[in-house]
Amino acid sequence: MLKARIIPCLDVKDGRVVKGVNFVNLRDAGDPVEIAKAYDKAGADELCFLDITATHENRGIIFDVVKRTAEACFMPLTVGGGVRSTEDIRKLLLAGADKVSINTAAVKSRDFVRQAAEKFGSQCVVVAIDAKQVSPGQWQIFTHGGRNPTGIDAIAFAREVVALGAGELLVTSMDRDGTGRGFDIALMRAITDEVRVPVIASGGVGTLDHLVEGIKDGHATAVLAASIFHFGTFTIAEAKNHMAHRGIPMRRDSL
Amino acid sequence: MSVVIIDYGSGNLHSAAKAFERAKRDSGSNATIEVTSDPGHVRRAERIVLPGVAAFRDCRDGLRAVSGMWETLEEEVTRRGKPFLGICVGMQLMATRGLEHVETQGFNWIAGDVKVIDPKDPSLKIPHMGWNTLDVARPHALFDGIPLGSQGLHAYFVHSYHMALANKAPLVATADYGGAVTAFIARDNMAGSQFHPEKSQSLGLALIANFLKWRP
Numbered sequence: 001m002l003k004a005r006i007i008p009c010l011d012v013k014d015g016r017v018v019k020g021v022n023f024v025n026l027r028d029a030g031d032p033v034e035i036a037k038a039y040d041k042a043g044a045d046e047l048c049f050l051d052i053t054a055t056h057e058n059r060g061i062i063f064d065v066v067k068r069t070a071e072a073c074f075m076p077l078t079v080g081g082g083v084r085s086t087e088d089i090r091k092l093l094l095a096g097a098d099k100v101s102i103n104t105a106a107v108k109s110r111d112f113v114r115q116a117a118e119k120f121g122s123q124c125v126v127v128a129i130d131a132k133q134v135s136p137g138q139w140q141i142f143t144h145g146g147r148n149p150t151g152i153d154a155i156a157f158a159r160e161v162v163a164l165g166a167g168e169l170l171v172t173s174m175d176r177d178g179t180g181r182g183f184d185i186a187l188m189r190a191i192t193d194e195v196r197v198p199v200i201a202s203g204g205v206g207t208l209d210h211l212v213e214g215i216k217d218g219h220a221t222a223v224l225a226a227s228i229f230h231f232g233t234f235t236i237a238e239a240k241n242h243m244a245h246r247g248i249p250m251r252r253d254s255l
Numbered sequence: 256m257s258v259v260i261i262d263y264g265s266g267n268l269h270s271a272a273k274a275f276e277r278a279k280r281d282s283g284s285n286a287t288i289e290v291t292s293d294p295g296h297v298r299r300a301e302r303i304v305l306p307g308v309a310a311f312r313d314c315r316d317g318l319r320a321v322s323g324m325w326e327t328l329e330e331e332v333t334r335r336g337k338p339f340l341g342i343c344v345g346m347q348l349m350a351t352r353g354l355e356h357v358e359t360q361g362f363n364w365i366a367g368d369v370k371v372i373d374p375k376d377p378s379l380k381i382p383h384m385g386w387n388t389l390d391v392a393r394p395h396a397l398f399d400g401i402p403l404g405s406q407g408l409h410a411y412f413v414h415s416y417h418m419a420l421a422n423k424a425p426l427v428a429t430a431d432y433g434g435a436v437t438a439f440i441a442r443d444n445m446a447g448s449q450f451h452p453e454k455s456q457s458l459g460l461a462l463i464a465n466f467l468k469w470r471p
Binding site: 001002003004005040045067070071074075076094095096098119120121122123124167168196197198199219221222251253254 | 269270273274277308309310313378379380381382383384385386387388405408409411412413414415430431432453454455456457458459460
């Protein structure tokens with residue numbers, strides 16, 4: 001039976017993890033590779049790096065981080081942030097990423113999604129959708145970390161990028177992100193019921209019940225979280241045990 | 256003992272190579288692991304791995320575009336009997352035909368067509384993406400020592416098509432996704448994995464270690 005996935009997400013800036021991590025005794029809590037190894041050991045189902053590198057010059061550093069992670073972790077790795085061209089994708093895949101997450105570039109050019117899927121296969125194209133509620137039952141796409149409105153309807157956009165070949169969607173509620181109040185279930189549901197591809201729920205996790213809700217009520221097939229794991233509020237094992245206890249099939253091979 | 260992983264421009268060979276290196280170290284194997292697009296190296300190697308991501312037709316065209324590679328594989332695998340492992344689309348290419356987008360001929364080492372998966376439950380998403388357990392159809396050396404079945408270890412899948420076998424003889428394992436999905440096949444010196452051993456943590460590393468010492 002296919003299991004629900006838990007995906008810790010690390011924000012990486014110039015090769016270092018920002019929003020520190022203090023959940024285990026790491027020699028270097030700023031090193032994304034060290035943290036990736038710890039999550040691998042802890043039973044995470046996939047990993048996600050979000051590269052928020054400020055300058056173009058430091059962009060190359062993420063390739064080295066991905067390469068070193070892929071040497072140590074034999075699990076799927078998604079990399080997002082600043083993916084703008086098929087050349088960016090090629091470099092990330094060659095470095096060892098399994099999937100790339102495309103955000104702003106997909107909003108700017110839907111054709112980029114089609115090109116990416118045709119060239120590398122839908123299985124490695126994740127479209128990240130950052131959405132904010134604008135009225136009841138209506139959400140709009142925002143870019144640049146939720147600062148820039150686009151006027152694009154989130155549900156229509158989801159439908160469109162899937163038709164162009166996106167193999168998975170990463171849906172983040174900008175209203176909930178960082179609040180610890182739980183996923184925007186109505187948003188998740190509006191998208192998961194609309195598309196046939198897997199959807200990762202993101203933004204707002206504060207408790208283990210929120211993870212359960214993302215799968216059970218939001219119909220997501222994976223849940224992404226950052227701070228609850230990074231700050232040691234909960235371990236991956238605690239999250240998986242809780243979700244399994246609430247009837248969600250979970251992979252617990254190494255727990 | 257030398258192992259080649261065939262590079263024909265399809266996807267992420269870095270992680271495949273690293274997983275083989277790791278399995279080799281862990282199992283004390285003396286294998287050398289090489290990523291190559293040179294048919295000469297494939298002829299000299301003792302074991303062959305064919306990975307593959309993207310669409311069936313693209314992979315077939317990519318492999319055909321490497322001069323002499325298709326014929327070399329036919330020769331080394333079917334006539335010289337070298338241990339062979341196909342991964343994901345690399346496994347699917349072992350079939351008679353691929354029916355993804357357009358009809359495309361495969362190696363025809365295993366009789367069957369590669370077809371879209373069609374879960375009975377319409378709420379199940381496509382691709383079949385994530386960790387699934389394996390149901391054993393028959394024992395095989397590549398799974399020696401690996402706990403399988405619903406309480407066993409998990410394998411990482413990401414695919415929308417699978418091999419619909421013309422007969423069940425090559426079937427080694429399936430995964431349940433609204434019906435049985437072909438997960439692992441084998442015949443003589445050939446084996447094929449729909450899931451990604453190089454991404455499947457302990458199950459994957461154990462399977463690779465078994466491949467490195469496999470004596471079909």
